[in-house]
Amino acid sequence: MTHSPALALMPANESTRDVALELYAEVADAPILSPHGHVDPGMLLRDDPFADPAELLITKDHYVTRLLFASGVPLDELGVGPAANADPRSIWRHLAENWHRFAGTASAYWLEHELRTLFDIVDEPSAENADALYDTIAAWLQNPDFRPRALFDRFGIEVLATTDDPLDDLAAHAALAADPDFRGRVLPTFRPDAYLDPQAAGFADRVTRLLESTGRPATFAGYVQALRDRRAYFIEHGAVSADHGVLEPYTTDLDPATAQDLFAQALKGALDARSARELRGHMLFQAAKMSVDDGLVMTVHPGVRRNHHRPTFDAFGPDTGHDIPVRTEYTENLRPLLEAFGTEKNLHLVLFTVDETSFSREIAPLAGFYPSLYIGAPWWFLDAPDAILRWRAAVTETAGFYRSSGFIDDTRAFLSIPARHDTSRRLDAAFLARLVVEGRISRPTAGRIARDLVDAIPREVFKL
Template identity: 55%
Template sequence: MQQLHLDADRALPPDPTIRTLARTVYETTRSLPLVCMHGHVDAALLADDPPFGDPARLLITPDHYVTRLIHAAGVPLEALGVGPGAETDPRAIWRTFCSHWHLFRGTPSRFWLIHELVEVFGVKTVPSAETADQLYEELSERLAAPEFRPRALFDRFGIEVLATTDSPLDDLDAHARLAADGWGTRVIPTFRPDALVHLDRPGWTADVTTLGRRSGIDTSDYDGYLEALRSRRRAFVAAGGLATDHGHQTADTTPVSDATARRIYADALAGRCTAADAAAFAAHMLFQMAAMSCDDGLVMQLHPGVLRNHHDEALRRYGPDRGFDIPIAVEFTQALRPLLQAFGRHPALRLVLFTVDESVYSRELAPLAGVYPSVLLGAPWWFLDSPDGLRRFRSTVTETAGFYNTAGFVDDTRAFASIPARHDLARRIDAGYLAGLVAEHHLDLDEAIETAADLAYNIPKRVYSRS
């Protein structure tokens, strides 16, 4: 029977000369600790440290990379455990996944899944309709063992620090419990205020009221709202937070006057905010968040260019983060100019830019990062954290921005077990790219080895710090 295997040279260049160099570079980074500064793992998973339960709940249902591709083949999301009336038998969900294993050929999800199955769980059975039950039993046996609980895997993965993504409304109780257990510097929160800055979002008024309760500050006017956000940022800093995270549709950072901001905010509370005013306020708040980062030192991460919840009925039925978020073109140069005019050379600001629009890599992002001290390029994100996406990123930004105006690799995943696979892939791709520079005599081998370690570990540690 065919078995899964991980080739030692996977994702390294096919050219034999460059591959030999890439092996040398990769070997120096493969065991470095993982710095995971852009994650979406629930802090409660590590605070509670429960057994994972079953293979479907761990690897299938919560991973929209997996479910969206199977759904694209016509399989109802309910069959994968998603939504009201969803399948509740984990074996049935697992069988559906295994019978569609061929859909993942050529995708990064296949790379990550094979790494998880072989490297993390020690199973080699190839998923298929015929092997589904056997593989389910093998994985269930592993998941029942203490060494496969979340904290044990955290240690085995070599994670040095994991940042979660948290609403300002979160009481950070899970982080407090982790801190009490001595994990306060290992699992840290990230401040994600999106729900509070988009005034036309359903539930915004209720959330602003909750913000007031959580902060102890009256949010019935704009000035109180700003102070409440500052207060919550201070709470995140006290809990070990190092960054903020902003998922806007555009990169517009044009501020409005205080009087206009007060008027728009009051209109929103009264239920009469227009779409134009909501968009203007969201842009204004990105500017305000940069100003706050200059004060409190939180790294500002910006992720524009995605049309969230493309299908209204899917959102209503299944909720957000189910694979229906689709990239759109995004402009950075003019959009970021107001923010950068004000803060681009401020010594305390670090602005990490992510995109899923590759057309802006060489035209806009690399030139911006190559001149503004505050700007750094985030790793390829979401649809681009793939072997070819990672290669294209390096080849299009390095000549203009260099390596040291990037933020290194930070994974972007809710799938806890895939974290080491994502870092391993990035290290292999960087090793191959650097080996090519050595083969072309652009770099010496010792420089390539040093740069690889910087990209994998030293740069993210430096960028995401309070120094």
């Protein structure tokens, strides 16, 4: 890691770089607002020491494990899956020996940031130094300053949202909120996908438990009310948003009789693919209606074919690196929802995509008209430096900066949170600096936008 960390991701042109560095300095140490992510709240509640370098930096980060697997390292040798029993030092060696394969990826940048800022490691991992680096990190992890709560404070995290099953009792969130020694906000997020998709494994059993837990009848009206009940429970525990991970953002408004008929068939497992799509689309429409009523921000993460490789899913489970993007259409799919609710003041709808062709073609134009709709930050396969700059260029000329969501780290890898937010802040500074140098915005305006992108904008969009 011989390059200059201070100049990382900054423009090559010296005059533009000087402006970018000034803008970055205004936001570099601002508190982190993380309104969408997947960190386990129990980790912060228990505050146990991290087990080892491999668990900390590799096994739970599918960005890392998927590329190692593609490079020939079996997943079971990376500690992936419920039955994994790989030696942590061996896992670390796999990463070190293959470090060169990550060159140019966002993962390499984040890992370098973590190694440098947390462990004072400036040498690139390799087969020769793998054990020495492992021992260095393992020694640091024995320090109380490296427990989750201490790092939470060190990272400057003000708000951290988790992602939670609708029937979660949210006990960890309640305990953290009641703990006078914990100063941050850890907010649950209502994630009902498995309860809304009739083709999801275990759909009927989940819905039955949902109805039983809320005392609602096994009718479509009872089903919708049960979801409302659980949303209210989440709001009582601090939730500000509901997240929807769907293959396509298809919406439709069915009449009550049709909805009841499809729901009854779904409970029996009798829906064909076309009917299942109709019920899914109606439930995404209903979710928007619920958000209008109760105020939960509605985030939609579409366009990913989950568990693309069935044998890997069967052996290792979900979130193991083989979720693959698909083309996604928004304008027609969302029209029923937006015609009904797009101008409702209480609805905040944040659209994400992993199909970057949709940014300038659909999402930015939609956000440039509908007051309820915001442009989600680059997500997943697009949260890399060049992709983030392409995103800014694609959406800003149509919708400006203030119709975007602010940065979303969307990660399970706790230690990568500050690295990801720092990446975004540097790239936004670089983008704004170019506009200043080109005479397209003034320097004071650029400073205000840089500050708002990390604070005022996410607070507004996510009702923080």
